[in-house]
Amino acid sequence: MRGKFITFEGIDGAGKSTHIQWLADQLTARGKTVVTTREPGGTPLGEKLRALLLAEPMHLETEALLMFAARREHLAEVIEPALAAGTWVISDRFTDATVAYQGGGRGLSLDKLKVLEDWVHGHLQPDLTLLFDLPLAVAQARIGKERILDRFEQEEADFHERVRQCYLQRAGQSNGRIRVVQADRTVDEIKKSIEELISIICL
Ligand SMILES: Nc1ncnc2c1ncn2[C@@H]1O[C@H](COP(=O)(O)OP(=O)(O)OP(=O)(O)O)[C@@H](O)[C@H]1O
Numbered sequence: 001m002r003g004k005f006i007t008f009e010g011i012d013g014a015g016k017s018t019h020i021q022w023l024a025d026q027l028t029a030r031g032k033t034v035v036t037t038r039e040p041g042g043t044p045l046g047e048k049l050r051a052l053l054l055a056e057p058m059h060l061e062t063e064a065l066l067m068f069a070a071r072r073e074h075l076a077e078v079i080e081p082a083l084a085a086g087t088w089v090i091s092d093r094f095t096d097a098t099v100a101y102q103g104g105g106r107g108l109s110l111d112k113l114k115v116l117e118d119w120v121h122g123h124l125q126p127d128l129t130l131l132f133d134l135p136l137a138v139a140q141a142r143i144g145k146e147r148i149l150d151r152f153e154q155e156e157a158d159f160h161e162r163v164r165q166c167y168l169q170r171a172g173q174s175n176g177r178i179r180v181v182q183a184d185r186t187v188d189e190i191k192k193s194i195e196e197l198i199s200i201i202c203l
């Protein structure tokens, strides 16, 4: 049987990474074979593109095209073969991030992004997307202390607010694919919500 494709989304510092390995362990305990991965990245070429994307200033369309180039490679080398082999794939970000960051944050035309989405994975969408949502101030307080900020994390508050609102808008239009997880709660409370949401597609 084909594996399931689960993605985690949210503004920077929302808590995605904290919960991804935990979910992988939960699914493994239920007998699933699971691979965890991330975007941009997930392949040797994708990781090189990630390093450029997170550090080098570039035109916003170049940024969107490189996100999709890395994604094309990721789909071909990791995601599609894994799903076909019955492995579950959990990805830290996917195309919803491009819509939220390059569309909502930077203002790139959503019509152009839709063309790229249809081209690169018109046949495939995540089975479930967990959107970690929380106030920007909470996310920034969490990451502020511990990181050298990358090119996206260094953007002004308005940028991140637009990203957050774009994610929420897309969730509302997703026919239930994108589930909002209230992320300004304790890790244990969030894990409980994730368990409930995952049981929907584990049945
Ligand atoms: N529910 C929570 N309550 C308090 N702190 C949390 C919670 N979830 C995560 N954190 C902490 O917040 C910080 C950011 O979490 P994490 O790295 O998981 O976020 P992220 O969404 O993966 O961020 P990014 O997209 O920027 O990589 C970490 O220090 C983590 O330990």
Ligand SMILES: Cc1cn([C@H]2C[C@H](O)[C@@H](COP(=O)(O)O)O2)c(=O)[nH]c1=O
Binding pocket: 012, 038, 039, 040, 067, 092, 093, 094, 095, 097, 098, 099, 101, 102, 152, 153
């Ligand atoms: C896939 C994708 C990512 N981004 C941005 C969002 C984040 O700021 C970084 C990735 O860093 P993370 O710590 O691994 O979350 O890249 C983007 O702007 N567009 C995308 O499509």
